[in-house]
Amino acid sequence: MSSFNPERQENKIEGKIVVALERISEAFRVLLWNESKSNALSPIQVQILIFLLFHSGEKCKVSYLAAEFNMTKATISDSVKVLFLKKLIKKTGDELDTRSFTISLTAEGKKIAEQASFFTASIEKPIGRLSDEQKKAMLDGLLKLIYELNRAGVINIQRMCFTCANYQFDKGTHYCKLLQTTLAGGRLRIDCPEHEFIS
Template sequence: MTKSAFNIKQQETNLTSKIVVGLERVSEAFKVLLWEHAKAIGLSPIQIQILIFIAHHKQEYCNVSHFAQEFNVTKPTISDAVKVLVNKGFVVKEYSSTDSRRYSVFLSDIGQDIVSQTEGFANPIQKELNKINHSDLEMLYKSITNLIYGLNKTGQLSVQRMCYSCKFYESINKNHFCHYLNQKLNDKDIRVDCAEFELNK
């Protein structure tokens, strides 16, 4: 019990405990903002997240199996969410030509309108980040990318499309290099969600 990050006494002397609690508070703010937008248009938070995800990612990622991994929820939960989005006319199913049970989804015109209304839900958080000086932001970003990569390696995050796991990435003398772009990357250039990502197998 005394080793819990949420133990007040431990937080007094342990910086990582303070950071864990701080990240939890940011996570709460994120959830509150998402819920506010969800209630305003009669959708659940996961339904909004699915719509926003579809708007900004390749269609090969836009299926029930991938959504379940992306958002760390069960396939039945995702199936129910997608069913509601289909019934409301926000997304359209496109069935596989080789397997009639498999399908991907893409946004309808109405779905695109919903994304335009909701995808800025995290703007208040971004606004606060913009108040932090640039060098501190770069240090924060480096720490976050290392944290995400570590959580992915240990199985706490099932999906991530960042440089460190990409087949195009190489660390050369502790410097980052992208073979897709054919250029050296600074810490701030590391991508958390890259459109060109291909898993390094």
């Protein structure tokens, strides 16, 4: 029975959680759309600008962005072309070879990315009102869900502890070998700059 069937939701908490996540994804969609409209950009163009603002150069390439956003390289290239024409990004390296050029923000692109990066503020606000225990339980559940979706091939690149070569789980404790620290109490990372893929 489908999660969207209210009968299933009555009998299975999983169904309610799926529908709740669908509502949250709708909130993201609406907020991102509003932010895009106010900058005369498309949602993916705004997502690219925000990604460039917070990630290092080796990740700021068309192929990486395509994997990050689960889109084709052609779709990302189209968005990159528009952002380039609007002078919001610049390219360094071989402009003829999409695999080798690196994209970075211009001063104007940085300004828009900084402001747009707050588009989720109205989602973060109510999360802030949850108890610490609720927040930790929510983070724990979401990380496990994202990990399973990644393993199942539904979503691509994840820079989280569970997919990192430096992650260890021993006797009920999460541990980072690189940072030499335990990752308890909400310290597991979802988008870690030091993440290393397991070879």
